[in-house]
Amino acid sequence: MSIPDAGGSLAGRSTFEPLRRFLDVARGVGLRISSAESIDAIRALEVVGYSDKAFLKDALGLVLAKTPSEKALYDEAFERYFRREGFLWSGEDRSDPVASEAPGSGSRVLSSLAQMLESNDRVGVTAAVEAAAVATGVQNIRYFTQTGLYSLRILRQAGLGELEGDIDAMERSGLPEETVRAQRLKGHLKGLREAVRTFVDGQLEMFGREDAEQFREDRLKTARLSGISQRDMIRMRTLVRQMARKLASRYARTRRRQLRGQLDVRKTMRRNVGWGGVPFLTHWKQRKIEKPRVLVLCDVSGSVAEVSQFLLMFLYALNEALSDIHSFAFAGSTIDVSELLDRQPVEEAIASILDKIGFQSSNYGNALAEFEDQWMHLVTPKTTVIIVGDARGNGANPRLDVFNRLSMRSKRLIWLNPEHPFSWGTGDSDMNRYMPFCSLVRVCNTLQHLDRAIGDMLKQQS
Amino acid sequence: MSNKSDLKVVANPVMPTSVAEVEAGLSAAGYIASRQIAMAIHLACHLQKPIVVEGPAGVGKTELAKSLAHWLELPLIRMQCYEGLDESKALYEWKYGKQLLYTQILKNKISSVIGDSDDLSVALGKLHQFDDIFFSRDFLEPRPLLKALDEPRGAVLLIDEIDKADQEFEAFLLEVLSDYQVTVPEIGTVVARVPPLVLLTSNSTRDLGDALKRRCLHLHIDFPDPRLEARIVTSRVPGIDPRLLTQLVSFVQQLRQLDLRKPPSVSETIDWARVLVLLHTEVLGDETVRDTLNVLLKFEADIAAAQNELSTLTHRARREAGVA
Numbered sequence: 001m002s003i004p005d006a007g008g009s010l011a012g013r014s015t016f017e018p019l020r021r022f023l024d025v026a027r028g029v030g031l032r033i034s035s036a037e038s039i040d041a042i043r044a045l046e047v048v049g050y051s052d053k054a055f056l057k058d059a060l061g062l063v064l065a066k067t068p069s070e071k072a073l074y075d076e077a078f079e080r081y082f083r084r085e086g087f088l089w090s091g092e093d094r095s096d097p098v099a100s101e102a103p104g105s106g107s108r109v110l111s112s113l114a115q116m117l118e119s120n121d122r123v124g125v126t127a128a129v130e131a132a133a134v135a136t137g138v139q140n141i142r143y144f145t146q147t148g149l150y151s152l153r154i155l156r157q158a159g160l161g162e163l164e165g166d167i168d169a170m171e172r173s174g175l176p177e178e179t180v181r182a183q184r185l186k187g188h189l190k191g192l193r194e195a196v197r198t199f200v201d202g203q204l205e206m207f208g209r210e211d212a213e214q215f216r217e218d219r220l221k222t223a224r225l226s227g228i229s230q231r232d233m234i235r236m237r238t239l240v241r242q243m244a245r246k247l248a249s250r251y252a253r254t255r256r257r258q259l260r261g262q263l264d265v266r267k268t269m270r271r272n273v274g275w276g277g278v279p280f281l282t283h284w285k286q287r288k289i290e291k292p293r294v295l296v297l298c299d300v301s302g303s304v305a306e307v308s309q310f311l312l313m314f315l316y317a318l319n320e321a322l323s324d325i326h327s328f329a330f331a332g333s334t335i336d337v338s339e340l341l342d343r344q345p346v347e348e349a350i351a352s353i354l355d356k357i358g359f360q361s362s363n364y365g366n367a368l369a370e371f372e373d374q375w376m377h378l379v380t381p382k383t384t385v386i387i388v389g390d391a392r393g394n395g396a397n398p399r400l401d402v403f404n405r406l407s408m409r410s411k412r413l414i415w416l417n418p419e420h421p422f423s424w425g426t427g428d429s430d431m432n433r434y435m436p437f438c439s440l441v442r443v444c445n446t447l448q449h450l451d452r453a454i455g456d457m458l459k460q461q462s
Numbered sequence: 463m464s465n466k467s468d469l470k471v472v473a474n475p476v477m478p479t480s481v482a483e484v485e486a487g488l489s490a491a492g493y494i495a496s497r498q499i500a501m502a503i504h505l506a507c508h509l510q511k512p513i514v515v516e517g518p519a520g521v522g523k524t525e526l527a528k529s530l531a532h533w534l535e536l537p538l539i540r541m542q543c544y545e546g547l548d549e550s551k552a553l554y555e556w557k558y559g560k561q562l563l564y565t566q567i568l569k570n571k572i573s574s575v576i577g578d579s580d581d582l583s584v585a586l587g588k589l590h591q592f593d594d595i596f597f598s599r600d601f602l603e604p605r606p607l608l609k610a611l612d613e614p615r616g617a618v619l620l621i622d623e624i625d626k627a628d629q630e631f632e633a634f635l636l637e638v639l640s641d642y643q644v645t646v647p648e649i650g651t652v653v654a655r656v657p658p659l660v661l662l663t664s665n666s667t668r669d670l671g672d673a674l675k676r677r678c679l680h681l682h683i684d685f686p687d688p689r690l691e692a693r694i695v696t697s698r699v700p701g702i703d704p705r706l707l708t709q710l711v712s713f714v715q716q717l718r719q720l721d722l723r724k725p726p727s728v729s730e731t732i733d734w735a736r737v738l739v740l741l742h743t744e745v746l747g748d749e750t751v752r753d754t755l756n757v758l759l760k761f762e763a764d765i766a767a768a769q770n771e772l773s774t775l776t777h778r779a780r781r782e783a784g785v786a
Contacts, residue, residue: 040509048501048510055481058501064512066675068682172647245669249629280558 016042021139025206026064026077033064053082058214080206111162116179117188127195132157138200150200155193165190187273206209218417221447223374226418227307236447237347238312243451244317247458292384293324295410297371299333299389300354307445308388309419310346313346314450326378329353330367331360333347336375364391364430365399372402376409384457385410388444390419398430400437407437412460478504492692493522493529502681503530512639512660514624514675517683520727521662522694526683527620530659537613540620541606541660543627549634553644555603561596596649607638608652616656624674625664632674640677688715694728699735708783709746710735716775717758720767726758732759734768745785746776 023038033041044059057078065074077111136153147372152160163185170182219227220236228236285391298308298313308329329337335357341349379385384408391398407413415438417424417431425432435441442453477485484500495503506513515523531538541552547749575592576585604612610619624632638644642654657768662678664670686694692711696702710731718725726734751772759765768775 004745032672036676043509044505047505053502054497058498059505062498062502062505062513062679062681067515071682193654225649249671280556318711377573379699 006306009113014167016045019045022077022081022206023064023141024058024072025081026074026181028207029073029077029080029414031070031073031077032065037064068248085427100306110166111159112165113159113163117163117185117192125192128158129154129192129199133199133203138203141200141204142328144204145199146175147200147204150203151196153192154196154200160361188268203214223447224445225310225443225447225450226304228306236310237313239447240313241317244314244449244454246450248318249457292322293380294322294326295383296325297334297367297384297385298327298329299331299362299387299391300329300357301360304362304388304390304418305350305354306415307450308344309350310447311386311416311444312350314454316346318343318454326375328371328375329357330361330371331357332366333357333360333363334367334370361394362389362392363396364389364393365397365402368399368402368406376406379406379409381409381411384412384414386414386416386420388416390417390429391415391424392428392433393430395428398433400433403434403437412439412457413437414440414457415441415451416442416450418445419443477509480504483763487533488526488529489697491529491533492697493525494623494690494697495526496507496683496686496690499526499681502679503776504740506659506679510642512662513681514670514677514678515661515681515683518685518725518727519665520729521683521685523661523683524620524622524759525729527618527661527663529625529635530617530661534618534659536615536659537558537617538620539610539613539617540622541688542622543624543631545626545628547627547631551605552631552634553607554646555605556597557601557603561601564596571726573674573746588652599649602646602649609643610658610660611638611642611644611654613658614747616654617658619658619660621660621662623665624662625667625670629671631673636673636677638718639674685718685725687760688712691715691728691731695732695735699739702739703744705783706738706744706746707735709779709785710738712780712782713746713751713775714758716778717768720771722759722767723761724766729760748773748776751776 007289009412019041020038023033023041028032034340040063041060044063046060046132048055050056057075060078061071061074086454106163110118113125113128115121116128128211131153135157138150138154140206141150165186167189170178170185173179214346216235217234217239217434220232220239223232245423262285264283268279268281269277271283272279272283296311298312299305300308312327315322315327325338327337335353337353339353343349344352352384415431415434419429419431423429426436431441440456444450444453469661478487481500481504485495487501488495488500502513502515505511515526517523519569523781526538526724528538573593577638579588586596602608603646606619610617621635624635627694639660643651644659645651657717685691688711691714695707714726714731714734737754738746738750741750741754752769755765755768
């Protein structure tokens with residue numbers, strides 16, 4: 001992505017090249033930087049300049065990072081980029097310069113790269129390789145499969161062809177000293193190749209993350225929730241939060257749009273009595289739209305626990321769109337977990353819930369009965385009840401009578417089942433028996449399912 | 463973006479030349495700013511951008527705006543946000559009463575204006591000469607936003623607790639914040655004479671919209687580190703004994719490490735320092751702290767939690783100050 005030119009006030013483009021590349025890196029670690037913000041960054045840079053690193057960091061941070069979590073990402077990107085040592089070639093560790101056998105002892109005029117290698121000219125080699133790197137556009141690297149290609153291109157650009165020609169010629173000459181030189185150069189070349197490779201890997205690490213990230217996110221959205229690896233958990237959490245926030249803002253908007261109604265004549269008259277009934281201030285009829293009150297019953301046994309966890313995360317991230325969430329977890333018995341979830345971040349709360357009752361074998365009948373005994377009064381005709389579970393009660397009495405009462409009392413009863421419909425009703429699954437009482441039954445085992453199920457719930461409400 | 467530079471906006475007359483100058487200016491106004499804060503102000507002046515200031519309650523977000531206004535000698539215009547805040551309260555309102563009164567008064571004069579005209583169209587034509595008399599600036603009641611744009615020398619506009627306002631209001635602010643202009647349908651677009659310096663504060667009770675964030679600099683103020691906090695307390699409670707200062711700052715800093723519902727803020731540290739000075743405290747004893755803890759902590763549960771750790775905390779605080 002390139003920065004639009006922000007007009008004539010800017011000096012040469014090249015001054016901002018390091019900044020432009022930094023923005024690429026920052027996008028790579030997950031910051032969202034629009035082109036307007038890029039321009040702001042340039043203007044900020046014009047104000048503070050490159051001279052003081054701490055000032056530069058503060059200034060760019062103010063422009064680019066907009067939440068505490070983004071600040072952390074920004075710090076990471078900044079450190080990574082500005083600590084970055086470009087290409088590093090250590091050359092040969094020799095204390096005495098090799099002036100004695102210096103170039104010129106042979107009759108041949110060597111290529112510049114060969115000369116620099118021979119004389120151990122670190123600065124020269126580094127400059128040549130970095131120039132070559134810029135020429136080949138290594139910052140466009142995106143995938144790890146490209147590292148070999150880019151390494152080779154950089155080497156070619158820096159004069160690999162000529163160098164190999166030199167080595168070849170030396171070997172062919174047959175002179176013993178020339179052969180030694182050739183061996184030496186070969187050794188240097190090997191070191192150089194490795195250094196370039198490392199350099200390209202570093203570039204990939206910096207610039208290649210953006211696309212990889214996107215790819216991974218897309219994959220995670222459709223991955224089965226029960227099989228998310230520990231490594232992906234953190235990313236999943238941010239993803240859940242993002243999706244929920246999107247849903248919340250969309251829903252909040254539709255809810256408000258419908259608040260514009262017809263003129264409420266009576267209230268308008270009353271309000272304008274002071275002006276002799278001339279309607280200066282209008283009052284509009286409003287359709288009151290209830291935020292859903294949600295009551296969630298989560299099965300936390302075995303494989304279902306993961307889905308429950310994500311559902312809870314999702315619901316708590318929806319706080320803006322939901323007025324009142326009450327959560328219960330059950331396996332063999334039922335416990336109220338709302339307070340726990342309110343107090344701790346969902347991820348920690350889930351862990352402690354699992355500690356309490358997790359991984360018991362589930363008994364739906366018993367759990368429902370307990371729920372009726374203690375908490376049925378919470379269910380009102382305005383409540384939406386969501387149940388997450390596979391409906392496998394290990395052969396216990398499913399207590400359809402309780403479930404029926406729950407269905408009668410609530411506004412809606414939604415069942416999210418992580419199992420494929422194909423296996424509903426097989427074995428000890430009571431899904432088909434519960435189904436008639438539900439207003440909605442859905443398969444739910446990926447984030448996308450979750451997003452749609454909750455989205456539909458909110459849509460029906462408004 | 464280019465059309466922005468075409469706007470006839472007079473450059474902000476306040477243009478600090480360096481971050482150090484901002485720091486010095488604010489400190490003269492009684493606000494000890496960290497480097498980040500000073501940098502934010504510096505950039506805001508140069509880029510002409512609003513700043514969103516976020517952070518826990520009581521770290522001096524509002525105070526920053528006040529001190530800024532004091533330093534720059536500009537009027538501070540404050541707008542407190544709350545749920546249901548709308549244009550008529552934030553931007554402008556018509557003076558309905560005045561309009562009504564004037565129509566009543568002018569009723570008798572109307573015949574002298576249109577008296578000799580024969581038909582309706584001629585009369586209307588005459589009335590049109592006075593066209594929008596009742597919808598002119600004279601009948602406009604400016605509210606904070608319009609007032610800030612109207613200030614001849616510019617102003618510091620503080621939009622406090624923007625997160626308490628509705629999302630619609632946030633969207634409505636965008637025009638003001640990005641172009642420093644507002645549109646009043648009956649009059650037209652009002653452009654700022656001198657763009658005000660805008661600070662928006664938020665306690666992050668909800669996430670602000672991306673559109674708003676994009677237009678602003680984002681400053682996160684956290685609890686200050688011990689040295690900065692000590693400087694702040696000294697500037698606010700000038701007569702304080704340095705040894706007491708070290709103890710109390712150390713104590714408060716430790717208190718923030720505990721798992722509290724509401725950790726003590728800077729303003730509470732200052733209050734506590736005043737209390738301790740008033741009590742002629744020299745050494746932080748358990749007894750004194752226990753009696754005055756309610757100045758720092760505002761929840762029963764927090765006080766109970768702190769009391770369990772009290773002697774450890776005071777001991778460490780005393781040791782740091784070098785008093786046994």
